[in-house]
Amino acid sequence: MKIGIIGxxxxxxxxxxxxxxxxxxxxxxxxxxxxxxxxxxVSHIEGVESANLKKILKSGSYFATTKxxxxxxxxxxxxxxxxxxxxxxxxDLQFIESACKTIGSVIRHPVLIINESTSxxxxxxxxxxxxxxxxxxxxxxxxYAISPERVDPGRSNFDQKNTPRLYxxxxxxxxxxxxxxxxxxxxxxxxxxxxxxAEAAKLFENTFRQxxxxxxxxxxQITHALGISVYETLDAANTKPYGFMKFTPSAGVGGxxxxxxxxxxxxxxxxxxxxxxxxxxxxxxxxxxxxxIIGRVAADNxxxxxxxxxxxxxxxxxxxxxxxxxxxxxxxxxxLRSQGAVVSWHDDVVSTxxxxxxxxxxxADITVVVTKHDSVDGRKILASAPxxxxxxxxxxGAKGL
Ligand SMILES: NC(=O)c1ccc[n+]([C@@H]2O[C@H](COP(=O)([O-])OP(=O)(O)OC[C@H]3O[C@@H](n4cnc5c(N)ncnc54)[C@H](O)[C@@H]3O)[C@@H](O)[C@H]2O)c1
Numbered sequence: 001m002k003i004g005i006i007g008x009x010x011x012x013x014x015x016x017x018x019x020x021x022x023x024x025x026x027x028x029x030x031x032x033x034x035x036x037x038x039x040x041x042v043s044h045i046e047g048v049e050s051a052n053l054k055k056i057l058k059s060g061s062y063f064a065t066t067k068x069x070x071x072x073x074x075x076x077x078x079x080x081x082x083x084x085x086x087x088x089x090x091x092d093l094q095f096i097e098s099a100c101k102t103i104g105s106v107i108r109h110p111v112l113i114i115n116e117s118t119s120x121x122x123x124x125x126x127x128x129x130x131x132x133x134x135x136x137x138x139x140x141x142x143x144y145a146i147s148p149e150r151v152d153p154g155r156s157n158f159d160q161k162n163t164p165r166l167y168x169x170x171x172x173x174x175x176x177x178x179x180x181x182x183x184x185x186x187x188x189x190x191x192x193x194x195x196x197x198a199e200a201a202k203l204f205e206n207t208f209r210q211x212x213x214x215x216x217x218x219x220x221q222i223t224h225a226l227g228i229s230v231y232e233t234l235d236a237a238n239t240k241p242y243g244f245m246k247f248t249p250s251a252g253v254g255g256x257x258x259x260x261x262x263x264x265x266x267x268x269x270x271x272x273x274x275x276x277x278x279x280x281x282x283x284x285x286x287x288x289x290x291x292x293i294i295g296r297v298a299a300d301n302x303x304x305x306x307x308x309x310x311x312x313x314x315x316x317x318x319x320x321x322x323x324x325x326x327x328x329x330x331x332x333x334x335x336l337r338s339q340g341a342v343v344s345w346h347d348d349v350v351s352t353x354x355x356x357x358x359x360x361x362x363x364a365d366i367t368v369v370v371t372k373h374d375s376v377d378g379r380k381i382l383a384s385a386p387x388x389x390x391x392x393x394x395x396x397g398a399k400g401l
Pocket of ligand 1: 029
């Protein structure tokens with residue numbers, strides 16, 4: 001069985017590596033640099049080791065390509081391309097659309113097409129299927145299914161094998177074939193009654209996180225105003241054995257999922273005349289966190305950051321990954337610079353970002369910790385400046401939320 005996987009990023013490459021244990025996989029990506037590196041056995045994401053990549057390359061069960069025609073003899077095609085927000089912060093399906101054009105133009109026999117990219121309910125039925133049909137020079141009766149991806153890069157206790165996976169096809173046959181495909185490398189497959197349920201469930205999972213993170217971020221501001229510790233209060237609430245789930249405050253949310261997916265849900269809700277009040281407000285609270293934090297830092301430092309050397313520690317959006325997409329560090333740095341601070345950043349996992357390089361972890365007037373990787377010693381962070389503000393709750397002895 002030949003599997004074509006469109007997009008070789010966090011999701012597509014992870015799936016490729018697992019699928020290549022059982023199938024022959026063609027990893028298609030439009031980025032020639034990524035494809036070159038992959039064919040040399042160099043992985044660009046956490047969770048897929050270069051050694052594993054070399055193994056599947058050597059066995060002949062995987063290769064990467066930028067040539068659309070290499071997908072032509074696939075039996076199954078998986079779509080794993082970005083679904084970002086456009087400049088107007090509305091869902092932007094341009095990458096899915098171009099993946100559909102690729103499929104339509106090169107695949108001339110009926111195959112199973114599975115979408116793993118996150119999007120709003122109705123995307124498979126009303127966007128992907130028509131887009132592929134429109135780009136096919138002749139009528140081809142493909143099967144269509146959705147199986148939203150739940151991979152959490154950097155997490156070691158859950159992977160493709162033991163993370164339960166939702167799926168649903170547009171037809172019973174598509175559902176059955178989708179189950180058969182994933183059952184080789186996923187232990188727990190859960191069929192739902194329609195693709196729309198699977199699509200909506202994925203969006204709600206991340207919306208649940210976004211809203212709860214916003215709630216705890218607002219709560220951190222309340223506890224500070226009350227003069228009590230947010231961490232002690234959360235630990236106290238967490239002694240309740242049911243009906244409570246602990247989230248911790250932060251400088252905001254980042255990555256491709258949590259800042260983006262809820263907006264897909266809000267957009268489709270509003271299009272259908274349903275309210276998305278919580279979702280919209282949660283997004284605002286998380287975006288406002290950086291301003292609140294810099295306000296606290298300024299207040300502790302005489303109300304003025306003009307000319308102060310400020311070191312931001314951790315620019316990745318979460319610990320132990322190099323991913324900087326939608327990172328809260330960007331807004332933190334923007335607010336600091338708008339107040340006249342001289343900002344550098346330290347992050348050994350990211351190393352270079354926006355044309356700047358990671359600075360040494362010392363010599364600052366003020367340090368603001370946005371993300372703490374396990375590899376960074378908390379004592380070194382504490383020694384990096386006379387004033388350290390920690391938004392993670394992990395640096396003992398620092399000021400914080
Ligand atoms: N990263 C995660 O943790 C995660 C988790 C669950 C779901 N998702 C969802 O999965 C989808 C993919 O996310 P990702 O993190 O893998 O993105 P990514 O940016 O890491 O990778 C996407 C890849 O697709 C390539 N690409 C773009 N357009 C293409 C096209 N037309 N043809 C071929 N390749 C193309 C890009 O070059 C890139 O390498 C998104 O919808 C995302 O929301 C991501």
